[in-house]
Amino acid sequence: MPHPDPRSPRALTPAAFAARFRESSRVLWCIAAGVLGDRTHAEDVLQEAALTALDKLSTFEPGTNFEAWMSQFVRFVALNHRRKHARRARALHEQARGMADGGSTPPSSTAVFDAGVQRALDTLGETARTCLLLKTVVEFDYAEISTLLEIPPGTAMSHVSRARAKMRELLPEPDAPPVLRARRAP
């Protein structure tokens, strides 16, 4: 259950919702991107979630955490979006990978590493990915992640730790010369 939020003593009006949404949108965007696995449609998802939530204001319990309540809509819409667009996204992903691998201009080591991070991120589950982004991008602590995603803090910590470890296994050596990266490849 969402934790009490002392900033919400009364029922949420549409105007108050808009104000709270503005305050929370950065975190909510990150949740959308985490569930989706990329940033391309995160804003779309956020909009749809916000409009859905606007129509469901009475489900917000005064005194509870707005971001936690809102994150439920974001995750629901994002999961729906991911399910509906998984096929198309895979095609685009393969296309992007082909461009990265087969371009005439050698990509920079940072670009190669980032592409590897994106691929490794795709192998994680939605919750692990979201925990990791909340931890790294918006620098939430585990208690805050726990509240937002309604999971125990220890689980959030475990998700982040395992996610990093799994990604590390899949990645080339950061900043390593190309020859070393080639040797690491299976």
Place this chain on the structure above:
Amino acid sequence: MTEHDRDAIDASLRRQFEVPNLDALHERIEAAAAARPTDATEDVETEDVDDVIRLPPTTDPSAEPRSGALGSLVWVGVVAAAAALVLLWARPDGVDPGTASPTPDSGAEVIARAPDPPPTSHQVAGAQLTRFLSTAHYPGPDYDLGDCQSVVPPPPNCSTHEGAPVWSPQPEAQVVWECGGSTSLNCSDHDLPAQRLMVVRLAPSGPDVIVCIEPPWADPKPELPLDSGYQIFRRTLGEYVLYEVTPLSEPRAFDSLSI
């Protein structure tokens, strides 16, 4: 895993997932919130998007509800329309979008399952948008339909020296959804071929109209079937071409746009 490894991964994630500027989104949400009654205690009934896109579009514009609910739901309508348009524009079989049927083949099954409910406002808005786009003829896919700033070098006729049309908010007409333009939403991500598209709610009780803003090189020159119940109005603004799709006999949103 070393601290160096962890830092490298975190730095990459921060680079790739830097939160974009969401000001335009905030404004749209505020506009949508402003349309809701402040003392509303009842939730607005919305349908699952899956159900919306499976239902056939209405052909009777007189069935369109002329209530405030229309405005409050049009956003969902656009989402539904965008989802429905995936079926129209994905064209895995190479069907030309200009000749594709606007009704998915699976419609018959759905009609049998849910024939009775009158069309909801967002179905009407979705149908309106679908009809418009299914009759529009855009340049072929060999020509990049990205906005001028994304094409390097810009196409020769991709002129923006006069500036882009700007929407001036007015009490009688509010943009409730938009893609393209200064938003960070790409219309093509919604399978909408328009360069810039707005859904505008006309106060006080609707209806909702669709405004497309196109550079001249992407002028789709759309036509609607005579029995569609909607009108298309065309106007030029600087070098841009504006279209307003409306069930009314006159355009009402054009005047809010200026350069």
